[in-house]
Amino acid sequence: MLKKLLSKCLCLLLLFALAACGSGSSSTNNPEPSASVQTSSVDPETSSVHSADPVYALAPTAQNASGNRQGVYYEIFVRAFADSDGDGIGDLNGLIQKLDYLNDGNPETTTDLGITGIWLMPINKAASYHGYDVTDYYAINPEYGTMEDFERLIEEAHKRGISVIMDLVLNHTSSSHPWFISARDPASPYRDWYLWADENSDEYNVKATIWGHNAWHKVNDSYYLGLFWSEMPDLNYNNPEVRQEAKNIAAFWLDKGVDGFRLDAVPHLFDSVEVRPGESGLEKTLEWWTKFTAFCHEKKPGCLIVGEVLNESTSIRASYLPALDSTFHIGLGPQIANVVKGGASNNNYISTFIANNYAQYAKANPDYIDAPMLSNHDQNRIITAVGGDHEKMKVAASIYLTLEGIPFIYYGEEIGMVGGKPDEDIRLPFVWGGDDPLQTRWRESKYNAIVKSVAEQEGDPNSLLTHYKRLIRVRTKNHALYAGKFSPIESENPSIVAYNMKSDRQSAIILHNLAQTEQSISSLDLTGYTLEFCQKKDGFVQDGNQVVMPPLSTVIFVRDLN
Numbered sequence: 001m002l003k004k005l006l007s008k009c010l011c012l013l014l015l016f017a018l019a020a021c022g023s024g025s026s027s028t029n030n031p032e033p034s035a036s037v038q039t040s041s042v043d044p045e046t047s048s049v050h051s052a053d054p055v056y057a058l059a060p061t062a063q064n065a066s067g068n069r070q071g072v073y074y075e076i077f078v079r080a081f082a083d084s085d086g087d088g089i090g091d092l093n094g095l096i097q098k099l100d101y102l103n104d105g106n107p108e109t110t111t112d113l114g115i116t117g118i119w120l121m122p123i124n125k126a127a128s129y130h131g132y133d134v135t136d137y138y139a140i141n142p143e144y145g146t147m148e149d150f151e152r153l154i155e156e157a158h159k160r161g162i163s164v165i166m167d168l169v170l171n172h173t174s175s176s177h178p179w180f181i182s183a184r185d186p187a188s189p190y191r192d193w194y195l196w197a198d199e200n201s202d203e204y205n206v207k208a209t210i211w212g213h214n215a216w217h218k219v220n221d222s223y224y225l226g227l228f229w230s231e232m233p234d235l236n237y238n239n240p241e242v243r244q245e246a247k248n249i250a251a252f253w254l255d256k257g258v259d260g261f262r263l264d265a266v267p268h269l270f271d272s273v274e275v276r277p278g279e280s281g282l283e284k285t286l287e288w289w290t291k292f293t294a295f296c297h298e299k300k301p302g303c304l305i306v307g308e309v310l311n312e313s314t315s316i317r318a319s320y321l322p323a324l325d326s327t328f329h330i331g332l333g334p335q336i337a338n339v340v341k342g343g344a345s346n347n348n349y350i351s352t353f354i355a356n357n358y359a360q361y362a363k364a365n366p367d368y369i370d371a372p373m374l375s376n377h378d379q380n381r382i383i384t385a386v387g388g389d390h391e392k393m394k395v396a397a398s399i400y401l402t403l404e405g406i407p408f409i410y411y412g413e414e415i416g417m418v419g420g421k422p423d424e425d426i427r428l429p430f431v432w433g434g435d436d437p438l439q440t441r442w443r444e445s446k447y448n449a450i451v452k453s454v455a456e457q458e459g460d461p462n463s464l465l466t467h468y469k470r471l472i473r474v475r476t477k478n479h480a481l482y483a484g485k486f487s488p489i490e491s492e493n494p495s496i497v498a499y500n501m502k503s504d505r506q507s508a509i510i511l512h513n514l515a516q517t518e519q520s521i522s523s524l525d526l527t528g529y530t531l532e533f534c535q536k537k538d539g540f541v542q543d544g545n546q547v548v549m550p551p552l553s554t555v556i557f558v559r560d561l562n
């Protein structure tokens, strides 16, 4: 949502990032062969370009993760992604044309990122550029295209094995939604679709404030609730008509073929300022989402319901897990960035932190699905938090892409896009480069000079983009990674983070060297394990249980069970 919740003052860091950003891929001249270079026009059946060893370089591997509850998701701001008609604004047809960048549906090729799902930020007709103030829940934003375009997007995505979940903004509408325009009249049949009170109300305190502003806004002699903004009036979920309408909206899009929803502003359906004396906002909110999730599951078994609970408190996020399939792992990204930036002596801290989070989730909902991420469209882009350093960014990515659940990559993260508040600058045009005709121009970026485009990174075996491609492939290939459970491994070397991911079929041991120097570890039992992923071949040595790791690098060992 549109709040400045997680951002600290990052001005200094940003300056640092600006200075450091270009220093990332100093080894672009490394002669190591890359399979990513010219695969697009080559027949994968007969090609020899795939001679690269997938342990050490980008190469085709099986993509075993399947369905909408496994694999790796990619969050897309349609306006910023790809523009098909030259008006500068990203649109659905542009996205369709770029689906092959995300996943071309052919596991033999390495030109694509390899993600298995996308989260579309709001695509409904809306009042603001970001779309979080809907004016018609049953229509596509005309700047983005038509309903036919959307149907084609779903079809083309599914063809490639990409699930599609869409943002659903149910807490509030736009003040220019016809329901609210009508509701301003006390005699309107839509009046009770919103919350109204007057100054003498016993039920509500119209002077209540939230995040430093008034929650209630005056029209004539009445006040209506608009938690986030006067132009985003809250819907009244006490009203059974509203609850039914929310389900109708969900059913409409599930019928269109979406694979689930990303629910906006989950805790605020019955915020504490909108419940009556004696009522529990949390209880009412949980009751509502439990029913909503059950409705969606009944309508489309297995669909994925991920909720935005924008709170760093694990217990608060966990409290919503019984009602949903998943909540985003808010706060994880900054923790990972901190240990990566710190470099050493934080090794067991991060794995213990993660284990404690999972324990709280499991207590709330034994079937929880975590949704880890480094940052999203409401937070400063994560690369700034690691000083703009691509090598550190790779380690941060390696950590969250080898944890439980379904990781969400925020578009542009894989190329190291930079951006800090205001929100518009966190949602800048994706940088395709190479005079790409689909480049969007919805907002001018002051960072483009320091961001290496897709075109520049594609063929570089050491680029951040290539690193993301490799890791995503390792994740979607290995059962322990895409379906496993996490447990920390105590590491005797303070620079090495170690943990185990284990499913009923496979066990994986993951090691990250956070230091800028070579580090070794010998306390692991690697009996029966084989090397599955080694980020940097040069400097890596394994001799039995003794492992020497190059600076800022990741290795993954796997062992089949049974």
Ligand SMILES: [Ca+2]
Residues within 6 Å of the ligand: 083, 084, 085, 086, 087, 088, 089, 090, 091, 143
């Ligand atoms: Ca366009």
Ligand SMILES: [Ca+2]
Residues within 6 Å of the ligand: 103, 104, 105, 106, 107, 108, 109, 110, 111, 112
């Ligand atoms: Ca492919």
Ligand SMILES: [Ca+2]
Residues within 6 Å of the ligand: 171, 227, 234, 235, 268, 269, 270, 271, 274
């Ligand atoms: Ca509300």
